[in-house]
Amino acid sequence: MQSERQIFLQHIAQTSDSPxxxxxxxxxxxxxYGRNNKKWMDLIAGISVSNxxxxxxxxxxxxxxxxxxxxxxxxxxxxxxxxxVQLAQLLTSILPPQLQQVYYVNSGAEAxxxxxxxxxxxxxxxxxxxxxxxxxxxxxxxxSLLGDEYWRNKFRPLLPGIQRLQYNQLEDLNLISSQTAAxxxxxxxxxxxxxxxxxxxxxxxxxxxxxxxxLLVMDEIQTGMGRTGSMFAFxxxxxxxxxxLLAKGFGGGMPIGAFISSKKIMSSLSENPMLGHITTFGGxxxxxxxxxxxxxxxxxxNYIQQVAEKEDLFISKLKHPAIQRITHKGLMIAxxxxxxxxxxxxxxxxxxxxxLTDWFLFESSAMRIAPPLIITxxxxxxxxxxxxxxxxxxxx
Numbered sequence: 372m373q374s375e376r377q378i379f380l381q382h383i384a385q386t387s388d389s390p391x392x393x394x395x396x397x398x399x400x401x402x403x404y405g406r407n408n409k410k411w412m413d414l415i416a417g418i419s420v421s422n423x424x425x426x427x428x429x430x431x432x433x434x435x436x437x438x439x440x441x442x443x444x445x446x447x448x449x450x451x452x453x454x455x456v457q458l459a460q461l462l463t464s465i466l467p468p469q470l471q472q473v474y475y476v477n478s479g480a481e482a483x484x485x486x487x488x489x490x491x492x493x494x495x496x497x498x499x500x501x502x503x504x505x506x507x508x509x510x511x512x513x514x515s516l517l518g519d520e521y522w523r524n525k526f527r528p529l530l531p532g533i534q535r536l537q538y539n540q541l542e543d544l545n546l547i548s549s550q551t552a553a554x555x556x557x558x559x560x561x562x563x564x565x566x567x568x569x570x571x572x573x574x575x576x577x578x579x580x581x582x583x584x585x586l587l588v589m590d591e592i593q594t595g596m597g598r599t600g601s602m603f604a605f606x607x608x609x610x611x612x613x614x615x616l617l618a619k620g621f622g623g624g625m626p627i628g629a630f631i632s633s634k635k636i637m638s639s640l641s642e643n644p645m646l647g648h649i650t651t652f653g654g655x656x657x658x659x660x661x662x663x664x665x666x667x668x669x670x671x672x673n674y675i676q677q678v679a680e681k682e683d684l685f686i687s688k689l690k691h692p693a694i695q696r697i698t699h700k701g702l703m704i705a706x707x708x709x710x711x712x713x714x715x716x717x718x719x720x721x722x723x724x725x726x727l728t729d730w731f732l733f734e735s736s737a738m739r740i741a742p743p744l745i746i747t748x749x750x751x752x753x754x755x756x757x758x759x760x761x762x763x764x765x766x767x
Contacts, residue, residue: 391722398425401743401750403727411727414754416743418729419561419593419703422620423668424743430623430664437660447475447653454659461666462631465602467611472637473629475654479592479618480508482628483555485648486614487512489630490553490586492647493639499530500547500554500585502538504563504733507555507590516555519733539568544579553586553614558604561593564734565698565705570608577610586613586636592628596620596665597675597744599701600682623665627658674744678702684748685740688755693766704740706758711735713765720761726754 373381376392393411397404401424403411416422423430437454444450459473474489476482487499501507501516508514515530517523534551536543538560547554554576560566580587589612594604598620601607605615613636618628640647669675678701685704686697695707708714714736721728729739742754 393722393727400424400426401746409725411722411725412750412754412757414721414726414728414742415739416620416741417624418619418739419598419741420619420622421624422596422598422744423623423665423674424745425624427623427665427668429668430625430661433660433664434625434657437657440656442657443652443655447650452654452656452659454656454663455654458659458663458666461663461670462629465670466615466631469611469613469633470615470631472634473631474637474640474648475659476618476628476630476650477626477652477655477658478508478628479590479616480510480513480628481650481653482592482616482618482630483507483513483516483590484510486553486555486588486616486630487516488648489614489632489636489640490588493636494552494584494586496550496552496585497532498534498548498551499532500534500536500551502556502560503535504538504566505535505555505557505560505590506562506732507592522732538563538566539572541572541575544576547579547583547585549583551583551585553588554580555588555590557590557594558608559594559599559700559703561703562732562734564707564731564737565700565703567698567700573608573610580613588612588614588616590616592616592618593620593741594700594703597669597678597701598703598741600675600678602669602675604700621665622658622662623668625658625661627655627662669744678744681744681746681748681751684751685755688752689758691759691762691766693762698737702741702744702746705731705734705737706740707734707737709736714738716765717758717761720764721757724757724761726757728758 394405395403401412403413463471476485501518503518505518507516512530514523515533518535589605591603595617615631621627682701698705718728731737731739
């Protein structure tokens, strides 16, 4: 009889030749549990997804109640469903008044795709601008925006009319013109190894977009829901985007994304043609119920207010000769080493010692630290001790 690991390798499509192959049986809080009493502290939160940890009781309860009430009913946008309505009402109540309409989708990449269509439809312009070393998803449109040639080259032809700027470079903003429908930007570039822009730069970008009639699209798929120390990272920059993208931590562990804009902009999808953007499972009632519970807990508890203190504790503890530098914003932290081979060894050592971590797509010599926001000081010290031990082991 085949083991689940063998079935996984034979029947689950593989995206690399070396999957981690950790066999997970359950998860709770900061921890993933496997067979034979194995467990791993999750230091990456499913890549910035489980901001409240695994199986938060209020999210689980909301999922259970909604699953036994009703699940899928009809394609998005036709029926009035309480989970969608309550979530949109609460979400827009904490956003600027310009961001008043929510379009639910299934994932971050779908939020990007929807926003690309919305920007072109509303402005009637052909060009979209992204940034080098930016990641927005792996679907064809999102991949066309993606800012690294290695990852996109084998999937050509990609969408035309895409231009890329250097992140945090003021002079590049002159390339934004009356032909630009939208600029897609991360308020913190995660996959480049946590690159933090200057406030001056982001405000200059906002001004240039306003000046040229270009829509500013803020991709908060990783940064949203408290990860940087405020509910949304743009709140720290003194600007408001025209379109906001959410996913990952938005659903509390359930799949959901959204693009959010003004009623004026969003209404352009409803005519000429009507049904300008449609989805079958976007805004699934169970996912919306989970996202609502997730948002309610984040607003009720003080996890977001604790992010800066926890960030400082990580930085103060991670002192080692092998660490070349640490870049960080809130609980998005990149620990830069000398090369990918050594990083892989450190990551594998951490896993063997009971700590799950990872690397970055465009900064392969940096370790990713993005734990659930619920992580305690004691758990931070535990994680840092394992990382330092792994560094000692690899850099003897």
